[in-house]
Amino acid sequence: MTGAALTTGHLTAALDLPPDLDTGPAAAAADRLPGGWQHHATAERGDGPAVTVENAVTPAVTVRGQHIRLRLPPAVAGSVTLAYATYTVLERARQEQRMLTLHANAVITPDGRGVLLLGNKGAGKTSVTLALGALGWTHAGDDLTVLAELGDELMVLPGRPTAAVRPSDPTLWQAPKPVVALTPFARVPVPLARVFRLTVHPGVPHAQTTAATPFSANEQLRLHEALARYVSGLPTPLTGPNGTPYGPVWPLDTPALARWRSHLITRLEQHPYTYLYAPDPRTAADLITQETHA
Incomplete structure (x- = not known):
């Protein structure tokens, strides 16, 4: 995995990506999202939100505290879906910061x-x-x-x-x-x-x-x-723009945010x-x- 940071939706999070993943297609979606979508290198990890993207045959999302694990097929992770999916998984962190x-x-x-x-x-x-x-x-x-x-x-x-x-x-x-x-x-x-x-x-x-x-x-x-x-009930497809849409309602919401x-x-x-x-x-x-x- 390669360590970096992601800024999107007026929020910056630590980001771990599979080696050699091309983020160009995701970056091209920056003009479709609030606050853009910018992937950049960083030496500091901090205590804030973190997203790990892993290669997997079956897409899935798991959330533990401030850490979100996003499993995507390699072809999907290398598509524009990466931008939309990472934006959405950070909605809980966004709301925890009163946005x-x-x-x-x-x-x-x-x-x-x-x-x-x-x-x-x-x-x-x-x-x-x-x-x-x-x-x-x-x-x-x-x-x-x-x-x-x-x-x-x-x-x-x-x-x-x-x-x-x-x-x-x-x-x-x-x-x-x-x-x-x-x-x-x-x-x-x-x-x-x-x-x-x-x-x-x-x-x-x-x-x-x-x-x-x-x-x-x-x-x-x-x-x-x-x-x-955006924190509950919006199923962002995890199978990419060319696959049959698959997008569960992700477990992001909490009673405190409600x-x-x-x-x-x-x-x-x-x-x-x-x-x-x-x-x-x-x-x-x-x-x-x-x-x-x-």
Whole structure:
């Protein structure tokens, strides 16, 4: 095994890899993950999280305290899967440091305040984010964002710096969505100012908002699922991009982290948190701008 370190998701961990493993394919996925994916040599091991990657016929993950053992077939370890798998196994360590990966978009107002955009798949998060960028906002993550608790503040950390954008030509609805770099993109954390849960659909008669606080039981459940998605219940495939997907729900969660996430929901309820409905992305972006500056 070769000793090194890995930085991804705003966390650095010790990393042991099989000799001669090519990490180039994993490094190429850096623009698809919050905080990138950087493998670098180090002489210090420390007491923090550690990941050991081993060659194995049958993929598996085991966790003992701060040490995660990741068993992967050699062809898989040498593929882009290594980046996604190591990012995911470090989610527990991330949450132990009061950070978590959130399925959301994030943007920063022109005066430097963070805004989260939540919503189901297809709710319009990416298109509204791009519309806000056109109005002078700074991107801070598409689909994957890192939310952190730092003392008395919730902070938005830079998330995924690229977005898959659906072609505007309706005849290309089956074509793969091209991936674009989000610019300008955040480089430092910013305080969270407010949250919008989006529904963008042409059937909405006109743009409107309604307060989401105090949270309903349904909103609390949605947030529980969203905040826990990367530490429990997200089966990252361990068989590589060309194999039949195999990805167990990994044993990463703990009761203490579940209690912290419940506390985080309480903290989110103390921020302006709004349901927003709009017929198109630009109308939604205009209303978000208006509400944020009100």
